[in-house]
Amino acid sequence: MELLSNLALGFSVASSLANLLFCLIGVLLGTLIGVLPGIGATATIAMLLPITFQLEPVSSLIMLAGIYYGAQYGGSTTAILINMPGESSSAVTAIDGYQMARKGRAGTALATAALGSFFAGTVATFLVAIFAPPLTAVALKFGAAEYFSLMVMGLVMSVALAHGSVLKALAMVVLGLLLGIVGTDIYTGAPRFTLGITQYADGLNFVAVAVGVFGIAEILRNLEDEHDREVMTKNISRLFPNREEFRQMIGPVLRGTGVGSVLGILPGGGAILASFASYTIEKKVSARPQDFGKGALAGVAGPESANNAGAQTSFIPLLTLGIPANPVMALMIGAMIIQGIVPGPNVVSEQPALFWGIIASMWIGNLMLVILNLPLIGLWVRLLTVPYYVLFPIIMAMCSIGVYSVASNTYDLYAVAFFGLLGYVMSKLRCEPAPLLLGFVLGPLLEENLRRAMILSRGDPMTFLTRPISATLLLMSLAVLVLVFLPQIRKRRDEVFTESDA
Amino acid sequence: MTASITRRLLLGAAMALGLAGAAAAEYPERPITLVIPFAAGGSTDVVGRIVADRMSQELGQQVIVQNVGGAGGSLGAAQVAKADPDGYTILMATVATHALNPLILKQKPYDPVEDFAPVSLLVLVPNVLAVNPELPVNTVQELIDLSKSEPLAYASSGNGTPLHLSGELFKAMAGIDLTHIPYKGSGPALTDVLGNQVPIIFDNLPSASGHIASGKLRALGVTTAERAPSFPDVPAIAETLPGYETYTWNALFAPAGTPPEAIEALNKAALTAMADPAVADRMKEFSATVVASTPEELAEHVKAEMAKWEPVVRDANVSLD
Numbered sequence: 001m002e003l004l005s006n007l008a009l010g011f012s013v014a015s016s017l018a019n020l021l022f023c024l025i026g027v028l029l030g031t032l033i034g035v036l037p038g039i040g041a042t043a044t045i046a047m048l049l050p051i052t053f054q055l056e057p058v059s060s061l062i063m064l065a066g067i068y069y070g071a072q073y074g075g076s077t078t079a080i081l082i083n084m085p086g087e088s089s090s091a092v093t094a095i096d097g098y099q100m101a102r103k104g105r106a107g108t109a110l111a112t113a114a115l116g117s118f119f120a121g122t123v124a125t126f127l128v129a130i131f132a133p134p135l136t137a138v139a140l141k142f143g144a145a146e147y148f149s150l151m152v153m154g155l156v157m158s159v160a161l162a163h164g165s166v167l168k169a170l171a172m173v174v175l176g177l178l179l180g181i182v183g184t185d186i187y188t189g190a191p192r193f194t195l196g197i198t199q200y201a202d203g204l205n206f207v208a209v210a211v212g213v214f215g216i217a218e219i220l221r222n223l224e225d226e227h228d229r230e231v232m233t234k235n236i237s238r239l240f241p242n243r244e245e246f247r248q249m250i251g252p253v254l255r256g257t258g259v260g261s262v263l264g265i266l267p268g269g270g271a272i273l274a275s276f277a278s279y280t281i282e283k284k285v286s287a288r289p290q291d292f293g294k295g296a297l298a299g300v301a302g303p304e305s306a307n308n309a310g311a312q313t314s315f316i317p318l319l320t321l322g323i324p325a326n327p328v329m330a331l332m333i334g335a336m337i338i339q340g341i342v343p344g345p346n347v348v349s350e351q352p353a354l355f356w357g358i359i360a361s362m363w364i365g366n367l368m369l370v371i372l373n374l375p376l377i378g379l380w381v382r383l384l385t386v387p388y389y390v391l392f393p394i395i396m397a398m399c400s401i402g403v404y405s406v407a408s409n410t411y412d413l414y415a416v417a418f419f420g421l422l423g424y425v426m427s428k429l430r431c432e433p434a435p436l437l438l439g440f441v442l443g444p445l446l447e448e449n450l451r452r453a454m455i456l457s458r459g460d461p462m463t464f465l466t467r468p469i470s471a472t473l474l475l476m477s478l479a480v481l482v483l484v485f486l487p488q489i490r491k492r493r494d495e496v497f498t499e500s501d502a
Numbered sequence: 503m504t505a506s507i508t509r510r511l512l513l514g515a516a517m518a519l520g521l522a523g524a525a526a527a528e529y530p531e532r533p534i535t536l537v538i539p540f541a542a543g544g545s546t547d548v549v550g551r552i553v554a555d556r557m558s559q560e561l562g563q564q565v566i567v568q569n570v571g572g573a574g575g576s577l578g579a580a581q582v583a584k585a586d587p588d589g590y591t592i593l594m595a596t597v598a599t600h601a602l603n604p605l606i607l608k609q610k611p612y613d614p615v616e617d618f619a620p621v622s623l624l625v626l627v628p629n630v631l632a633v634n635p636e637l638p639v640n641t642v643q644e645l646i647d648l649s650k651s652e653p654l655a656y657a658s659s660g661n662g663t664p665l666h667l668s669g670e671l672f673k674a675m676a677g678i679d680l681t682h683i684p685y686k687g688s689g690p691a692l693t694d695v696l697g698n699q700v701p702i703i704f705d706n707l708p709s710a711s712g713h714i715a716s717g718k719l720r721a722l723g724v725t726t727a728e729r730a731p732s733f734p735d736v737p738a739i740a741e742t743l744p745g746y747e748t749y750t751w752n753a754l755f756a757p758a759g760t761p762p763e764a765i766e767a768l769n770k771a772a773l774t775a776m777a778d779p780a781v782a783d784r785m786k787e788f789s790a791t792v793v794a795s796t797p798e799e800l801a802e803h804v805k806a807e808m809a810k811w812e813p814v815v816r817d818a819n820v821s822l823d
Contacts, residue, residue, distance in 0.1 A: 455683060
């Protein structure tokens with residue numbers, strides 16, 4: 001009953017005219033940037049952060065959240081039509097979606113992606129509504145020791161389940177951890193790796209690093225591949241799936257939603273992981289695994305549902321613990337702090353209208369997306385024909401303005417340039433930028449909480465094992481490590497990723 | 503008929519232009535930048551934006567807020583210290599930028615007295631000593647007694663911040679030891695005290711006030727010499743430890759060498775802004791006390807604050823590179 005009244009409060013907030021408008025702007029922008037391969041949700045949210053200062057907190061968060069799940073939708077459009085995932089989480093969709101498009105089933109693939117995402121989004125919204133408050137009660141039991149163990153688990157997960165080589169993922173995480181050390185040590189006040197530049201005393205700007213390794217690096221990469229673009233628009237004929245195709249969708253969508261919901265909650269997991277996991281499962285349970293990679297409907301339905309469910313449930317740790325599950329969530333925390341909201345367990349009780357308003361807006365946003373997405377596909381495709389020599393300078397200029405406006409610090413722009421080049425080099429070396437950014441976000445938290453826990457326990461490291469939540473999290477991390485390095489599972493994992501790369 | 507209206511309109515327009523031309527000869531003839539040396543959203547930012555808005559009306563020119571956060575306020579303060587002293591760049595200073603940082607930092611990016619021309623003190627913001635309700639103490643004296651029998655820790659918004667030093671001054675005056683646990687800002691520190699991970703906190707009154715009102719934090723004392731009007735039931739720490747007084751303050755400074763006419767105009771605008779009941783109301787909601795002053799009074803205030811904090815900083819052995 002309380003859930004219903006809470007949801008009613010949420011819908012009353014989210015359905016105000018202004019908030020509906022911001023939700024619409026968010027999902028539109030999100031779809032747009034999802035369609036544009038050069039730029040992702042992280043960079044867009046980073047650029048829009050300063051604009052949100054002027055808005056009501058709930059409106060700004062609704063808009064930013066809309067961008068995030070809008071990008072999940074938009075990304076799948078380009079993945080299916082031109083085999084170019086607009087978002088990393090739709091990389092899996094490209095495998096079978098593009099093959100479907102080549103066989104003249106582009107419409108079916110796009111509709112499957114949209115409907116699967118809508119169903120997953122609806123279920124995940126209710127999961128957030130039901131499970132977020134109980135998780136909050138647990139949240140206040142989290143002290144420094146628990147956070148340390150949680151960060152350990154997040155880092156272990158991000159390595160264990162990263163795309164491709166474990167060694168490279170580990171290297172990226174460690175590089176991220178090292179970059180996270182830059183700045184003033186909060187316990188002693190000693191500056192570390194700042195090169196004597198006062199402007200880096202508070203550490204490297206997260207937005208600058210993110211825009212660099214994702215945005216700028218992706219632009220550089222795409223400039224190379226310009227000749228590869230081949231639009232498959234001519235083949236879009238029938239949009240809606242027929243009865244038989246609906247029947248085929250149900251199983252993958254349900255399983256994808258389940259997998260996505262669980263993985264989305266984990267720090268370091270999120271939507272990308274969920275879509276890979278779902279693809280693996282569908283291939284395992286399918287009666288015709290040989291169809292995968294040649295245009296299997298389940299290969300689109302499952303991962304698309306999973307990435308959208310994951311995108312939604314990754315709000316649970318953000319809203320209840322104030323902990324980012326992924327870089328986009330880290331930016332959302334920034335947005336909340338700017339608005340004077342302390343992200344953490346208190347948000348539910350102190351800002352019920354904000355909390356439930358965001359949750360309700362997720363469902364409204366998903367509905368808007370499914371209505372918008374199907375008729376607008378033609379328009380998105382035409383946008384892709386804008387020449388990159390026009391598009392990329394605009395994106396570059398917006399990135400620079402966005403980063404500078406965060407702290408009016410020119411050194412942040414140098415950081416963007418540096419990390420843009422670094423990101424490009426990384427992509428040449430086939431190193432994923434995501435583990436680096438997660439290391440960068442989680443590293444300082446890991447260190448801060450490790451040292452705080454040690455100060456509080458007066459130097460006794462047993463505090464991590466005597467506190468039950470902390471001990472459980474560490475045991476789970478250990479279990480994940482064991483699983484990853486067991487030869488049999490290791491082999492299966494490599495198999496999955498090799499196929500996804502193809 | 504039509505012609506005469508047109509002529510009158512033209513005449514009016516010409517007069518308006520003439521008036522604008524005359525006004526333009528005086529300061530300020532273009533927008534003024536108010537540098538806030540902290541990120542948007544903090545208490546200094548809120549005070550700064552309210553004041554900038556009201557001063558814009560008074561000066562007839564926009565006062566544009568620019569947040570230059572970083573290094574505990576030093577980056578923004580240093581930027582203003584080096585700015586052209588023409589009255590078009592001013593600083594929203596705090597106890598951190600103009601008393602604590604200059605004492606704490608080994609490499610001094612600016613001199614708080616030599617590099618700045620004082621404009622006006624604006625507000626005093628009390629800090630508060632609060633505990634998690636599960637800690638069995640109700641008064642400052644009980645806390646002092648308990649700390650002598652068991653080791654306790656307190657949380658603050660960071661190393662070298664006014665809140666950390668309020669804690670250090672408290673320890674020195676009460677003759678007790680508390681372990682300092684620094685956080686990155688008040689928010690995470692508050693969360694840990696609410697969850698009873700750390701039992702004690704020194705915080706800004708505005709940031710803790712919601713939790714004190716809802717009973718999730720027990721306020722033992724405010725750090726100002728007098729009780730805060732917004733929490734008349736919370737005693738001042740000075741009632742237990744006579745002479746204990748700390749608070750955060752905000753003041754306007756221009757770069758040294760700014761023309762006296764500009765300083766005078768800015769001071770007048772600041773005083774008018776702070777005298778506005780609407781501004782005073784918003785400051786009160788914020789638990790901030792309005793204390794507009796003359797430039798000379800502000801200069802004295804900075805000297806007094808530096809003299810007060812110098813021994814605390816030295817005894818607590820706080821220093822940052």
